[in-house]
Amino acid sequence: MNSPLPVEFPESQDWLDCGWLDTLSRIRAPVDEINRRIVKSALEEKAESAGIGARWIEIGAGDGKLRTWLPEWMRDQVVHTEPSAEYLQQFRRQNVEAEPVEASVYDLPFDDASIDGVLGLCVFDALQDLPAAVAELRRSLRPGGHVIHFLDLGLACLETIFLDIHQAGKIPVPNYLAEPAMKPAAVEQALDEDEILNDLAVCSVDRFSQVVQYLESVGHGYGAPMRKWLNAWLDSPRSAARLFMDIVSHAGDRAQFMQMLIEVHHLTIAYPNLAMEANSVSTVSLFRERLSSLFSNENGFREASSEILVGREWKSPWPSLPQQCCYFGRFAGQVVAQRTARPIPIGRVVSEQAATSPTESVLVESGILFFHAVAK
Numbered sequence: 001m002n003s004p005l006p007v008e009f010p011e012s013q014d015w016l017d018c019g020w021l022d023t024l025s026r027i028r029a030p031v032d033e034i035n036r037r038i039v040k041s042a043l044e045e046k047a048e049s050a051g052i053g054a055r056w057i058e059i060g061a062g063d064g065k066l067r068t069w070l071p072e073w074m075r076d077q078v079v080h081t082e083p084s085a086e087y088l089q090q091f092r093r094q095n096v097e098a099e100p101v102e103a104s105v106y107d108l109p110f111d112d113a114s115i116d117g118v119l120g121l122c123v124f125d126a127l128q129d130l131p132a133a134v135a136e137l138r139r140s141l142r143p144g145g146h147v148i149h150f151l152d153l154g155l156a157c158l159e160t161i162f163l164d165i166h167q168a169g170k171i172p173v174p175n176y177l178a179e180p181a182m183k184p185a186a187v188e189q190a191l192d193e194d195e196i197l198n199d200l201a202v203c204s205v206d207r208f209s210q211v212v213q214y215l216e217s218v219g220h221g222y223g224a225p226m227r228k229w230l231n232a233w234l235d236s237p238r239s240a241a242r243l244f245m246d247i248v249s250h251a252g253d254r255a256q257f258m259q260m261l262i263e264v265h266h267l268t269i270a271y272p273n274l275a276m277e278a279n280s281v282s283t284v285s286l287f288r289e290r291l292s293s294l295f296s297n298e299n300g301f302r303e304a305s306s307e308i309l310v311g312r313e314w315k316s317p318w319p320s321l322p323q324q325c326c327y328f329g330r331f332a333g334q335v336v337a338q339r340t341a342r343p344i345p346i347g348r349v350v351s352e353q354a355a356t357s358p359t360e361s362v363l364v365e366s367g368i369l370f371f372h373a374v375a376k
């Protein structure tokens with residue numbers, strides 16, 4: 001049996017490692033073009049009201065992925081900021097025409113009320129002190145200025161949420177509870193929005209350890225990979241978050257992990273003291289609640305929208321897709337690959353491209369969590 005946990009991460013890995021930007025790029029590749037259309041459409045709808053010539057900044061720009069998704073008219077209006085010198089170097093290599101600025105969101109080099117709008121892609125979820133960032137954004141923005149944040153991946157989001165789960169004495173796994181093998185009715189009926197976003201199943205570490213010990217004691221092949229996940233989790237929830245994201249973003253690895261969890265579930269359900277008793281949790285929903293509570297009236301903002309924007313496209317199958325897969329969806333980090341398409345899109349469809357050739361038989365959907373607040 002192949003282990004469903006194929007990737008090792010060094011303990012000390014942090015965001016300031018350019019290898020991570022390459023990983024993000026690779027994960028994004030199958031839906032990169034769709035994401036560009038979603039972002040373009042959202043900005044045409046929301047950002048144009050700030051006016052041509054308005055002064056925008058981007059925070060946590062990394063290597064400049066968001067710049068590649070901006071509508072043409074906006075590119076000259078945005079000053080990209082990023083605190084990491086290493087990331088800035090990569091940004092400059094990939095966007096030679098732009099001059100990014102080294103700055104942390106906690107200490108922006110802009111006068112009070114001098115900015116018309118702030119953009120971010122997968123940044124609010126990566127910050128250690130989001131309340132401090134919200135205060136600094138409010139200082140820099142003029143009244144009526146915009147904050148627009150896109151979350152297309154759940155990696156950093158997972159990191160903060162994994163820390164909370166760790167503190168609560170629990171352990172997360174990919175949400176096997178929502179798999180068709182666990183809920184046969186889900187094959188015919190689309191899972192509703194809440195269910196499909198429930199990317200985690202969470203159970204107590206004690207229970208999980210007991211299950212692992214049991215599997216090892218009977219010499220079951222799943223003992224070793226389950227132990228590997230438990231140890232990764234106990235060693236560092238941060239590294240575990242990255243390992244987790246890497247697994248769920250590879251359809252084959254994710255399917256193996258799910259298969260293992262479902263088999264272990266069925267194996268142990270008969271023993272009351274061993275059943276994992278996991279619950280479904282959605283990291284996207286938890287993150288959404290966090291943003292809504294911080295961009296509040298008291299903090300000088302009003303929330304203008306918080307929704308999932310969806311792009312769809314028919315494409316030719318690619319080698320890493322499971323065979324006979326006719327549907328591939330990625331929703332703020334959650335991946336769904338299956339034989340039948342979901343009839344109901346998960347959010348508001350803002351971009352749709354029909355198949356142009358008979359071989360383009362996979363319906364590919366991407367959903368970005370779009371958050372928009374306005375300074376009061």
Ligand SMILES: C[S@@+](CC[C@H](N)C(=O)[O-])C[C@H]1O[C@@H](n2cnc3c(N)ncnc32)[C@H](O)[C@@H]1O
Nearest residue numbers: 060061062065083084104105121122123126156
């Ligand atoms: C998940 S990466 C996203 C990078 C890029 N926006 C993208 O989506 O490809 C998180 C980014 O937040 C940045 N970041 C971390 N701490 C920050 C801070 N205090 N101020 C601004 N950005 C920060 C990191 O350097 C990194 O570029």
